[in-house]
Amino acid sequence: MEMLSEEKSIDLAELFKIFGDSTRVKIINVLLHKELCVNDISELINVSQSAVSHQLRILKQSKLVKYRKDGQNTYYSLADNHIEKIFMMGVEHIDEI
Amino acid sequence: MEMLSEEKSIDLAELFKIFGDSTRVKIINVLLHKELCVNDISELINVSQSAVSHQLRILKQSKLVKYRKDGQNTYYSLADNHIEKIFMMGVEHIDEI
DNA sequence: TTAATACATGAACAATTATTCATATATTAA
């Protein structure tokens, strides 16, 4: 394993930074099961629609979630199962402390 | 998989937040190989001694690194191999984008 | 005992960021 480049260190930090907010953690958690629309997420995790929407935009920009529009609804889901792996690694860790 | 509790969501976010800074990423990266003292880390990653020391404190507080003192030196190393796993999951992810 | 080295840490400052509030846009129902 060699030294990480400056750029890669930043990219890696950026990635983890996305997981580093409890609202986004909650969103990712409810999306582990199935795709959900914004209002469902908002109600499930008890965070305002606006706050959820702002965070979904961040998750979308970092390509951690994808979405599809269906009528008035926008359904969000995890982009790939790497996201779940990283997430579960974290869960495992805090469960062992 | 059930719903994460509020507290667990916060703990999980706190954990990822630690990985969410490029200086800490660089520190963790150089510690993957072997234990190192503060000055070595500072020179290897090209970050001031003070900044490294501040970040090591954060890593220490979150129990991601451990340390041992030997004379004037303080040698730091990763607390357990969970840290490496989480880190490498992230590396894998960004390598695949 | 004095100087040098290694590390830690408080204060200050700049930058980033998450939420709320208000409002805009888009789709469907009436």
Add this chain to the structure above:
DNA sequence: TTAATATATGAATAATTGTTCATGTATTAA
């Protein structure tokens, strides 16, 4: 067309955070 619903987003604000600079503490060398 009008009202209602679902979502998005800009501005503002408060809070968090990472670095630098200065300096403190501890250990070893001279």
